[in-house]
Amino acid sequence: MRILLVTGRLAYPVVKELAGDADVLMLDVGVAAFITPKLLEKAIAPVKGDYDLVLVTGLAASDFSGLEKKLGVKIRLGPKQAYDIPLALAAAGRVEFSSKVPADMLLANVKRESALKELGDIEAGASCAFSLKGVKIGGTSTMKVVAEVADATKLTDVELVSKIESYAAADVIDLGVPLESSEDAVRHAVRVARSVTRKPLSVDTLIPEYIRAGIGEGAGLVLSLNGSNLDEVGPLVAEKGLAAVVIPNDESLDELFVNIEKARALGIKSILADPILSPVGHGLADSLERYREFRRREPDMPLFFGAGNVTELMDADSVGINALLAGIAMELGVSALFTTEASHKTVNCAYELKTACDMMALAKKHKGSPKDLGIDLLIIKEKRARRDMVEPGPTVIEAKRHELKLDPAGNFNIYVKDGRIYVNNGSVTVVGDEPMTIIETLADMGLMSMLDHAGYLGKELEKARLAIRFKRSYLQDDPF
16 A cells, blocks of 8 residues: 655654655645645645555644545545554554544544454353353353442442442442441342342342341342351352352361352352452462462362452552452453442542453453553553654743732632532632633633633643542642
8 A cells, every 4th residue: 555644844754764665745844733735735736646545644633635535545644643653554454544533543443442342252252150130250251340339338329329320330239238237228228229220239248137138139149158157048049049259267278168068068059269369468479379279179160359459458559450450360260350449549440440351351362461452551651652843942941930910800719529620719600621611711701811820720720630530639729
């Protein structure tokens, strides 16, 4: 395929370096984003028959579709950044580039859609040890995420519903029951949960009375059974044909096998074995050895993996921890990973863990590492560094602060609520999602009159936007 890359003076050296076998044409413009159809037509009309595809920068603001029709050659948007050119060139011929969507965004969307379809195909063709309301567990199916609503019976109905809805990524909703609860509270929590989700529900307690109450209202998974409650509730679990997580009495692998055999003898067929994953500093490495030994002795039984035990007891961003734990779980042959969002630092863990499980499913199928899959957990860091291509003017001035002056048009209180940004001056409140939209609204209303005040607002509004994106707190004037 004959490809022409069109760029400006500033980006030309980098584009030329990355162009491979493609030709590069530099136009008489400093920044490639300022290329216009008129400028492009003059340059490529004489050579239009030499190329199958002309790529301009994805940052271009002009519409080249009319010129494409006039010249009879495809003129499409390349990537926004020059460093993504090799990816675009590799896809040329396989992907139809767009005149509206930059190539890097288009390729990311195509790859993501392909990955999601592949995940669907993997799950559709997978076998399982058992299923919970259609959710496959074990066998060759993908790893599932069990997300706990901590102290579910202590929450108001509104709080419980909100928490369940926040677990959209989870496969199973686990209702955590505190010791000081009651049977009626358990029944009520399960009823409320069933009214708002069709996902399988588990009741998370060792107390037999609470387990019976949860089963009576439709919980399909018991978390957990051990020597303390097997005799009392094991027969009911077997009679109802329910699934159960079986744990040891004292983190001993031998005790776990004793309890599994007892559960089997009682007639429980759908078992998730939990050798107990310990937190860092409390035997994590030893617990991983237990998982490895269990899998050696029991090649086929579904395994339960308490990832939340690790993330909750570590003051570190959870996203990387969840990715690594999912990778370890995949190598151990785990079927279900447990997480919770009981503290603010673990908010979004269900989504992170589910995405990580999907990545591991694709990596396992491809027999490779969990990278370049079309889905990822790169939240802050970037996969490829991109150099800024700047063209400074003849004069460079060091920036410095000046004395603070209050805007005579008034000042604002900025806060975040329910995922939106609010700006209030005491009489008017402007609400929005994007900082620039809010700034433009304030300007149109004449609610600010100083440039440095506008700059300050832009800084604070962007902090608020980032706080929403990363599910953090926002306090005006505090460091982010």
